[in-house]
Amino acid sequence: MRRRSLLRGGALAGAGVVAGAAAGASVARGDDTPVAAPSFTTGTGVIPFHGVRQAGVTTEPPAHAAFVAFTLPGGTDRRALGRMMRLLSDDAHRLTRGEPALGDTDAPLAVLPARLTITFGFGPGLYRAAGETAPVRDLPAFKIDRLEKRWSGGDLLLQICADDPLTVTHAQRMLIKDTRPFAAVRWVQTGFRRSPGMHEPGFTQRNVMGQLDGTANPTGDVMDNAVWAADGSSQLVVRRIRAEMEKWDLLSVTDKENSVGRRMDTGAPFTGVKEHDEPDFAALDSTGLPVMPDYAHVTRAHVTDPALKILRRPYNYDGVPNAAGHPDSGLVFASYQADIERQYVPIQRRLADKDLLNEWITPIGSAVFAVPPGCAADGWIGERVLG
Amino acid sequence: MQTLARRSFALAALATLSVTTLSACGGTSAETAAPAPTATSAPAGALSIKDPWVKAADKGMTAAFGTLVNNTDKDVTVVRVASPASPMELHEMAMDDGKMVMRPKEGGFVVKAKANHELGPGGDHLMLMNPSAPIKPGDEVQFTLTLSDGSTIPFSAVAKPFAGAGESYAPSGVPSMAGM
Ligand code: HEM
Numbered sequence A: 001m002r003r004r005s006l007l008r009g010g011a012l013a014g015a016g017v018v019a020g021a022a023a024g025a026s027v028a029r030g031d032d033t034p035v036a037a038p039s040f041t042t043g044t045g046v047i048p049f050h051g052v053r054q055a056g057v058t059t060e061p062p063a064h065a066a067f068v069a070f071t072l073p074g075g076t077d078r079r080a081l082g083r084m085m086r087l088l089s090d091d092a093h094r095l096t097r098g099e100p101a102l103g104d105t106d107a108p109l110a111v112l113p114a115r116l117t118i119t120f121g122f123g124p125g126l127y128r129a130a131g132e133t134a135p136v137r138d139l140p141a142f143k144i145d146r147l148e149k150r151w152s153g154g155d156l157l158l159q160i161c162a163d164d165p166l167t168v169t170h171a172q173r174m175l176i177k178d179t180r181p182f183a184a185v186r187w188v189q190t191g192f193r194r195s196p197g198m199h200e201p202g203f204t205q206r207n208v209m210g211q212l213d214g215t216a217n218p219t220g221d222v223m224d225n226a227v228w229a230a231d232g233s234s235q236l237v238v239r240r241i242r243a244e245m246e247k248w249d250l251l252s253v254t255d256k257e258n259s260v261g262r263r264m265d266t267g268a269p270f271t272g273v274k275e276h277d278e279p280d281f282a283a284l285d286s287t288g289l290p291v292m293p294d295y296a297h298v299t300r301a302h303v304t305d306p307a308l309k310i311l312r313r314p315y316n317y318d319g320v321p322n323a324a325g326h327p328d329s330g331l332v333f334a335s336y337q338a339d340i341e342r343q344y345v346p347i348q349r350r351l352a353d354k355d356l357l358n359e360w361i362t363p364i365g366s367a368v369f370a371v372p373p374g375c376a377a378d379g380w381i382g383e384r385v386l387g
Numbered sequence B: 001m002q003t004l005a006r007r008s009f010a011l012a013a014l015a016t017l018s019v020t021t022l023s024a025c026g027g028t029s030a031e032t033a034a035p036a037p038t039a040t041s042a043p044a045g046a047l048s049i050k051d052p053w054v055k056a057a058d059k060g061m062t063a064a065f066g067t068l069v070n071n072t073d074k075d076v077t078v079v080r081v082a083s084p085a086s087p088m089e090l091h092e093m094a095m096d097d098g099k100m101v102m103r104p105k106e107g108g109f110v111v112k113a114k115a116n117h118e119l120g121p122g123g124d125h126l127m128l129m130n131p132s133a134p135i136k137p138g139d140e141v142q143f144t145l146t147l148s149d150g151s152t153i154p155f156s157a158v159a160k161p162f163a164g165a166g167e168s169y170a171p172s173g174v175p176s177m178a179g180m
């Protein structure tokens, strides 16, 4: 604030004096337009950890994420699980507030939470260990699947999201250190979306394939009803889906659009002009064919019943290209819904049966987790299952 | 120093089952709910302890940490610490022969008026000399601090896995402790 007004004052006065070294870079533009100084609000953003529902689900996705899955050793009992979840809930509460974890060996790394959320998911194996019936089970096999063990399954999941990658890294390290006595790291998938300040909040991001991704996601009450069960729990599917970028590159823009049924530039459906125009799946073109192709991703994935919608919360991944320069890119596709079997599986089944986009995407990892309700300040995540 | 150690070892005889397992909370057992790790237990009085935790240990010595907060405008001295989990000593770190070692703190911890006194790895700490049972990550361990005026401050600390601050113990005859 202060710096901005200094700058503006300087520009108005026409003085060529740089107001302080830090402001120097932004002043050194050739015109008179005052340049907005950064406001430094990204780092201090806090999303409350405690609540009836866990944070990080219907929360607007921050720019960076790490999905960390663990395997419980045989013989783990519910007492150990309870001890683990109390420790991790305490860590999560402190870190999301921008406070170091207890015994944090690098406390200064904890002070900028950058909208940090830490969301816990319980895989089928955790319920088995606890002697409880699991509310989730592995997805059925789909013919499009090329699943690799190194990206699949898991007894416990931590979804760590923040607008800053160092914040995510530090939280991940602290949480893994406290999970180590109880479970082994099974896989870690990191991902990213657009940085804060790139778009207005709620703006649809583009994914690594260049598509506007998230347009038809439910919002408001429809989202809440689709995502949350009455007790504040939810269910999560994490699929690692490789984008076949070399093949995708061979397509014309029109071909890319046909695979989805939406325009690459505006994201508008073929039957509309603006991104949020409702696609009209009944509309026919002059030759009598549906304007929204019946093989297109959106046509196949669309559900009308609000209660059957899913909340897609994907992150891009971009690994190391191979020697030939072919990228290792895709989505860490996270989908939240109240009931995987009822909501997710039918959509996935339709997409596996027929979806032109399948030519350019390959599922290589798959895992399912129950997302237990949130907890109060004196509680811990999982207390109703493990307490 | 040796006598101090002896005295607290005597306490160990009193300690039987010492560690409350957190996950007992709400289960079928008759145990009452243990407080969540966030709950800092000392009542607001002359002295309180903030963010207490104890280093989990399968066996052997370990230590508890936290921030002592003096809420009064007089200095306060912690002269003793006790726990059902282990004989206890108040420890400090000091240079001995060019090496950092820990040893009993003569005269206890003086917490200055309206000030904080940090207990942490590599600094002053509450030493569990010989826990009678493994202290597992996530366990809650009970402690009681005694001040020079005889008043006591009970609190509970959550056990965390912690690998840092390897230190050795100064008094001869006591095994040196790696990885406090
Ligand atoms: C790499 C993998 C994927 C890519 C690149 C992708 C891309 C897209 C794009 C561009 C849209 C249109 C804009 C939007 O509404 O977001 C869309 C819509 C959608 N996708 Fe995907 N998707 C992928 C995987 C999946 C999977 C695995 C599912 C579920 C099983 C899914 C379910 C949906 C749904 C439900 C819609 C909204 C359909 C509607 O308009 O009602 N997608 N996807």
Ligand SMILES: [Cu+2]
Pocket (backbone or CB within 6 Å): B063, B091, B092, B102, B103, B125, B126, B127
């Ligand atoms: Cu010591």
